[in-house]
Amino acid sequence: MSTIKVDTIKNRSSAINLPNNFKIGGNSIIQGYTASGSEPSSPATGDFWWDSSNDKLYRYINGEFKELTIASSAAWWGSRGMRVGGQSLYYDGLEYFDLSVTSGSGADFGDLLNNLQTNSAAGDSSRGLCLGGHLSSLRKEIQYWAFATTGNATDFGDLINDSFYGSAVSNAVRAIVGNGANSSYQGTNTIEYVTIQTTGNGTDFGDLSETRYFFCSTNDLTHGIFIGGYTSTYTNRMDKITMDTAGNATDIGDFTDGMSGGGNGVCSDNTTGLVMGGNKTSSAWNNDIGKLTIATAGDASDFGDLSAVRAYNGQTSNVDNARGMSIAGWEQSASINTLEYVTISSPGNATDYGDLTVNSNSTPAGRNAYCAGVSGSAS
Numbered sequence: 001m002s003t004i005k006v007d008t009i010k011n012r013s014s015a016i017n018l019p020n021n022f023k024i025g026g027n028s029i030i031q032g033y034t035a036s037g038s039e040p041s042s043p044a045t046g047d048f049w050w051d052s053s054n055d056k057l058y059r060y061i062n063g064e065f066k067e068l069t070i071a072s073s074a075a076w077w078g079s080r081g082m083r084v085g086g087q088s089l090y091y092d093g094l095e096y097f098d099l100s101v102t103s104g105s106g107a108d109f110g111d112l113l114n115n116l117q118t119n120s121a122a123g124d125s126s127r128g129l130c131l132g133g134h135l136s137s138l139r140k141e142i143q144y145w146a147f148a149t150t151g152n153a154t155d156f157g158d159l160i161n162d163s164f165y166g167s168a169v170s171n172a173v174r175a176i177v178g179n180g181a182n183s184s185y186q187g188t189n190t191i192e193y194v195t196i197q198t199t200g201n202g203t204d205f206g207d208l209s210e211t212r213y214f215f216c217s218t219n220d221l222t223h224g225i226f227i228g229g230y231t232s233t234y235t236n237r238m239d240k241i242t243m244d245t246a247g248n249a250t251d252i253g254d255f256t257d258g259m260s261g262g263g264n265g266v267c268s269d270n271t272t273g274l275v276m277g278g279n280k281t282s283s284a285w286n287n288d289i290g291k292l293t294i295a296t297a298g299d300a301s302d303f304g305d306l307s308a309v310r311a312y313n314g315q316t317s318n319v320d321n322a323r324g325m326s327i328a329g330w331e332q333s334a335s336i337n338t339l340e341y342v343t344i345s346s347p348g349n350a351t352d353y354g355d356l357t358v359n360s361n362s363t364p365a366g367r368n369a370y371c372a373g374v375s376g377s378a379s
């Protein structure tokens with residue numbers, strides 16, 4: 001076998017023309033690139049394919065496309081927790097608090113584009129999204145803001161479906177919402193998603209394993225779990241999706257009890273997911289905190305208790321210190337503005353953190369029920 005060594009190629013006159021390209025080991029060193037929703041035909045070794053339907057990158061090696069996994073520092077959490085929306089004749093407020101400390105209070109962040117309740121929320125470390133909700137009728141609007149800069153929300157686009165009493169998950173690239181109820185106030189099974197760092201309308205993701213609304217959610221960086229909810233009764237079903245691959249959800253086990261109206265928002269340390277509060281019947285509310293291991297199928301178990309029974313509260317978390325927060329809600333007879341936290345890696349009862357701001361109308365803290373929680377970076 002001959003070896004040719006070339007130290008320098010110089011262009012002495014016109015451009016160098018290498019019509020057959022350089023080849024190493026018989027293969028061209030110039031690889032092709034295709035972005036499409038289906039696998040390219042007749043690829044050459046080394047060619048790249050961006051699967052635009054599922055946001056995945058592949059390379060053609062040994063006669064097949066192999067997925068490339070790229071390590072990422074992406075985060076769906078941060079130290080700035082937020083309450084999004086709320087009741088009190090539908091509230092347009094965004095309020096924030098510090099998840100890096102063990103006591104504090106809420107402060108005004110800005111306003112949503114309109115008054116909302118029963119909306120969902122999700123995001124990455126830099127951008128938060130409010131999805132759907134209710135304002136005299138069901139809504140499809142998506143709104144967004146930057147966590148690091150206090151101010152008002154901006155229009156993002158629209159969901160395909162009305163979204164009411166649903167819940168959302170995120171892998172720091174996609175925000176994925178189970179829509180909840182439809183305009184007839186009946187449960188649905190629809191799931192859709194948006195790419196967080198763009199703006200635009202929702203895209204169909206797949207279906208839940210059963211129609212329902214008033215369910216909860218949690219996630220790690222790979223899997224999203226939709227938990228409980230109401231059909232014609234209170235369900236304990238838990239559905240899992242793989243967030244970077246569109247498709248239908250799979251039933252993975254049971255929550256601790258049939259439950260609806262538990263904490264709206266993701267409370268997770270990327271291993272364990274929590275659901276705080278909820279109601280087991282129309283008259284039997286609870287202070288239970290249930291936990292599940294996100295990556296593996298199986299039933300949930302008891303974590304501890306909130307200080308009092310509540311439902312229709314928000315919840316959120318900061319993975320960096322495993323802090324989970326329950327945000328306000330209803331204590332059956334009245335709305336509350338209390339914040340309570342747990343350390344997700346250490347099962348036990350919740351501890352008082354402080355309060356959100358007090359409502360200025362005749363019903364103290366009435367704005368805080370039917371809200372959602374989310375977190376991101378403060379800087």
